[in-house]
Amino acid sequence: GAVVSQHPSRVICKSGTSVKIECRSLDFQATTMFWYRQFPKQSLMLMATSNEGSKATYEQGVEKDKFLINHASLTLSTLTVTSAHPEDSSFYICSASPGKNEQYFGPGTRLTVT
Amino acid sequence: AQKVTQAQTEISVVEKEDVTLDCVYETRDTTYYLFWYKQPPSGELVFLIRRNSFDEQNEISGRYSWNFQKSTSSFNFTITASQVVDSAVYFCALSEAHTDKLIFGTGTRLQVFP
Numbered sequence: 001g002a003v004v005s006q007h008p009s010r011v012i013c014k015s016g017t018s019v020k021i022e023c024r025s026l027d028f029q030a031t032t033m034f035w036y037r038q039f040p041k042q043s044l045m046l047m048a049t050s051n052e053g054s055k056a057t058y059e060q061g062v063e064k065d066k067f068l069i070n071h072a073s074l075t076l077s078t079l080t081v082t083s084a085h086p087e088d089s090s091f092y093i094c095s096a097s098p099g100k101n102e103q104y105f106g107p108g109t110r111l112t113v114t
Numbered sequence: 115a116q117k118v119t120q121a122q123t124e125i126s127v128v129e130k131e132d133v134t135l136d137c138v139y140e141t142r143d144t145t146y147y148l149f150w151y152k153q154p155p156s157g158e159l160v161f162l163i164r165r166n167s168f169d170e171q172n173e174i175s176g177r178y179s180w181n182f183q184k185s186t187s188s189f190n191f192t193i194t195a196s197q198v199v200d201s202a203v204y205f206c207a208l209s210e211a212h213t214d215k216l217i218f219g220t221g222t223r224l225q226v227f228p
């Protein structure tokens with residue numbers, strides 16, 4: 001149980017285009033979903049917290065207009081990187097929480113912007 | 115403010131050696147949770163353990179053991195008889211009871227050589 005999927009696992013896009021990453025909790029309802037970014041050889045940095053049906057809460061320094069988060073249902077959250085630039089190339093990981101301080105992580109999406 | 119410190123950036127051992135990964139945390143809350151995750155080269159985060167602040171019992175799971183010491187704010191992780199498959203980056207993390215947000219340490223890269 002407690003499986004979280006992410007799609008796509010890898011994506012390469014051209015500078016200036018937008019990319020959407022999906023995060024799904026497959027066998028439980030996630031009251032909260034989190035989006036993290038991880039640069040090579042660095043730790044995971046929380047980007048934003050999203051609750052179903054409400055606006056995401058962004059961490060300091062994360063541009064909400066650049067990283068659009070939608071949490072349309074209790075099993076799906078999407079992160080859209082708008083007008084991507086090479087510096088947005090990173091490993092993006094989502095996690096889903098059913099509450100009770102539990103978090104289950106997706107396998108990650110490696111984004112490369114050329 | 116909450117913080118997780120993993121002072122060891124990289125550790126190299128030879129197979130069958132025991133190795134301890136250190137984790138020191140800071141929090142003002144009396145109720146909190148501590149975690150360890152393994153991140154192999156594939157990138158996916160593998161959950162290893164969750165501990166709440168009221169449970170100071172040490173835990174053993176196969177070759178893995180954890181030592182939680184509230185007096186020193188530490189939650190150290192020991193791998194006994196290490197194997198090459200243990201090579202990965204290991205992250206310690208903290209979440210406070212009033213929020214599901216995870217604060218990650220900077221990670222320790224463990225390399226186990228045959």
